[in-house]
Amino acid sequence: MGTAKLTLDGQVLELPTVVGTEDEVGIDISKLRKETGAITLDYGYGNTGSCESAITFIDGEKGILRYRGYAIEELAEQATFAEVCYLLIHGELPERSQLDAFVQKLTYHSMIHEDMKKLFEGFPPTAHPMAVLSSMIVSLATYYPHANENVDLNIMRLLAKAPTLAAISYKKSIGQPVVYPRNDLSYTANFLHMMFAVPAEEYTVSPVLDRALNLLLVLHADHEQNCSTSTVRMVGSSDANLYASIAGGVCALWGPLHGGANQRVMEMLARIYEDGNDYRKYVDKAKDRNDPFRLMGFGHRVYKNFDPRAKILKRVADEVLDELGIDNPLLDIAKNLERVALEDEYFIERKLYPNVDFYSGIIYSAMGIPTRFFTVLFALGRLPGWIAQWKEGRDSPKTRINRPRQIYTGPKLRPYVPLDRRG
Numbered sequence: 001m002g003t004a005k006l007t008l009d010g011q012v013l014e015l016p017t018v019v020g021t022e023d024e025v026g027i028d029i030s031k032l033r034k035e036t037g038a039i040t041l042d043y044g045y046g047n048t049g050s051c052e053s054a055i056t057f058i059d060g061e062k063g064i065l066r067y068r069g070y071a072i073e074e075l076a077e078q079a080t081f082a083e084v085c086y087l088l089i090h091g092e093l094p095e096r097s098q099l100d101a102f103v104q105k106l107t108y109h110s111m112i113h114e115d116m117k118k119l120f121e122g123f124p125p126t127a128h129p130m131a132v133l134s135s136m137i138v139s140l141a142t143y144y145p146h147a148n149e150n151v152d153l154n155i156m157r158l159l160a161k162a163p164t165l166a167a168i169s170y171k172k173s174i175g176q177p178v179v180y181p182r183n184d185l186s187y188t189a190n191f192l193h194m195m196f197a198v199p200a201e202e203y204t205v206s207p208v209l210d211r212a213l214n215l216l217l218v219l220h221a222d223h224e225q226n227c228s229t230s231t232v233r234m235v236g237s238s239d240a241n242l243y244a245s246i247a248g249g250v251c252a253l254w255g256p257l258h259g260g261a262n263q264r265v266m267e268m269l270a271r272i273y274e275d276g277n278d279y280r281k282y283v284d285k286a287k288d289r290n291d292p293f294r295l296m297g298f299g300h301r302v303y304k305n306f307d308p309r310a311k312i313l314k315r316v317a318d319e320v321l322d323e324l325g326i327d328n329p330l331l332d333i334a335k336n337l338e339r340v341a342l343e344d345e346y347f348i349e350r351k352l353y354p355n356v357d358f359y360s361g362i363i364y365s366a367m368g369i370p371t372r373f374f375t376v377l378f379a380l381g382r383l384p385g386w387i388a389q390w391k392e393g394r395d396s397p398k399t400r401i402n403r404p405r406q407i408y409t410g411p412k413l414r415p416y417v418p419l420d421r422r423g
Contacts, residue, residue: 004017008038026049055389088222148241180194219309222384222386237401238402253382266362298352317359
């Protein structure tokens with residue numbers, strides 16, 4: 001362990017450095033305020049490490065993403081979402097017997113209490129599905145009030161019930177009857193069945209859609225200390241239960257600058273299509289500093305290279321649409337935008353490469369998922385990562401209740417003026 005020296009008003013403070021397994025270097029400033037009375041100011045926490053974590057590694061400069069040391073490319077190609085859930089939460093890939101037991105629990109706990117259906121009836125049909133999902137997840141704490149006493153059981157309950165809650169919210173929004181989960185289907189096939197099956201009518205889950213959904217969930221499973229994950233860990237640092245912490249993550253993911261970005265991509269592509277497919281016009285608008293228009297789905301706060309998830313989804317988008325026989329004009333617009341962005345010096349200099357949101361919306365749309373529901377799919381994928389991060393924070397002896405500092409910029413002390421003497 002090395003040290004870094006900080007000089008403040010002549011006082012020299014030695015701060016220990018922490019080095020991760022991938023040679024990431026952090027400066028431990030835990031004693032900074034105690035020793036000097038000063039704090040660091042880091043807008044958006046872009047240079048601040050809030051924890052040590054063994055879950056996900058990202059190298060944004062090289063376009064690397066790994067879960068527990070496994071490359072995202074290999075997991076996306078070979079692993080089921082259930083395997084990735086197990087890996088993130090337990091730290092290792094499961095053996096066959098472990099995976100079978102894990103999948104059996106996912107199936108066993110997929111039903112919700114019948115009384116919860118009454119809660120869905122209280123939402124208007126126009127309610128955003130993310131509002132419904134976050135509300136229903138936190139309501140699970142009322143059905144399982146001792147969530148922090150049997151953590152493993154409640155983790156399985158949440159993983160198993162979340163797709164059921166999401167599918168019911170969709171059915172309610174379109175006025176269709178609820179479709180219950182089936183024990184003979186995989187995690188992803190079961191969700192698609194609950195979404196699109198209609199009672200008394202035959203419905204067979206398309207293997208193409210099943211594979212595509214599995215891939216999307218795997219790619220979204222975790223992404224280090226992003227806005228929603230940090231929210232989950234922050235809520236959990238107060239010793240809040242699993243359901244409350246995850247509901248906080250759902251709400252953070254809802255924002256259009258985070259999980260809602262793929263919805264914004266589809267809306268942007270539709271806008272370009274309705275305006276005569278003139279994608280170059282919108283490229284020029286994005287380059288104009290005086291124009292408020294932004295190309296959604298380009299650039300990433302972490303990746304300064306090509307988002308590795310976007311590379312995978314670009315290929316899969318073609319395969320899904322080809323296999324389903326769908327000719328989607330929005331995909332053509334997306335490809336043209338990508339081509340221009342990768343050739344234009346404006347985008348190259350700023351490293352504005354397509355990110356995961358750019359193609360995921362196209363695939364969701366081809367699967368028949370409504371645009372307003374895209375972020376819910378993102379939340380289902382991110383669920384095991386949130387759970388793993390919450391559990392890691394809970395189990396770490398270094399975790400303390402999160403309490404960021406601030407630099408106060410308001411008025412100094414001033415006397416109170418009675419109402420009749422103001423103005």
